[in-house]
Amino acid sequence: MMRLTALLVLLAMPVPAQTLCERLDVLDGDALTLTQGDARCSVSLALGGGRNIHCALDFPYQSAEAADAFADLLAEVTQCAGFDATVEQDQSVNHPDAYTLRTITNGARVYAVSIKDKGALQLTLVSVRVNRP
Numbered sequence: 001m002m003r004l005t006a007l008l009v010l011l012a013m014p015v016p017a018q019t020l021c022e023r024l025d026v027l028d029g030d031a032l033t034l035t036q037g038d039a040r041c042s043v044s045l046a047l048g049g050g051r052n053i054h055c056a057l058d059f060p061y062q063s064a065e066a067a068d069a070f071a072d073l074l075a076e077v078t079q080c081a082g083f084d085a086t087v088e089q090d091q092s093v094n095h096p097d098a099y100t101l102r103t104i105t106n107g108a109r110v111y112a113v114s115i116k117d118k119g120a121l122q123l124t125l126v127s128v129r130v131n132r133p
Contacts, residue, residue, distance in 0.1 A: 020076050021080035021081055021109070022080070024128065024130045040055065040056050041053065041055040041056075042054050046132070050131060050132050051132045052129055052130065052132065053130040054128075054129050055127060055129075056126065056127035056128075057069060058125060059125070059126060060122075060124065061118075061121075061124055062098075062117055066115060066126055070100070073113050073128055074102055077104055078102075078104055081106045082106045084106055084107075086104070086105050086106070087103070088102070088103045088105070089101070097116065097117040097118055098115075098116070098117040099114070099115075099117070100114060102114070110130070110131040111129065112127075112128070113126075113127070113128050114127050114128075
């Protein structure tokens with residue numbers, strides 16, 4: 001929960017938005033060069049010329065803290081995406097590490113919340129991605 005709080009603090013920095021989704025929607029590349037606590041954010045190019053914003057937190061491998069952070073982040077993003085949002089679970093993947101992805105869509109707004117075990121690194125990653133047109 002402490003690291004999820006660090007992510008929320010990072011996302012709240014100079015932006016006057018009220019919800020997590022609003023804070024994620026207004027982030028830009030310049031704001032993402034900063035790191036607070038263990039939270040990291042980055043920008044990547046998406047198909048069709050859009051940009052994706054990724055924010056991630058590292059947790060001890062398969063920890064309850066990681067599972068709680070994933071559940072909290074998923075609940076908050078689902079709530080702020082709105083009543084009309086749809087939530088899809090990603091297909092299972094043939095991979096030795098555990099991976100869970102939920103995609104939340106409401107119109108042009110698309111968010112993805114994931115938890116991924118990385119056995120070789122002995123880490124579990126919890127992340128949120130925003131697809132921007």
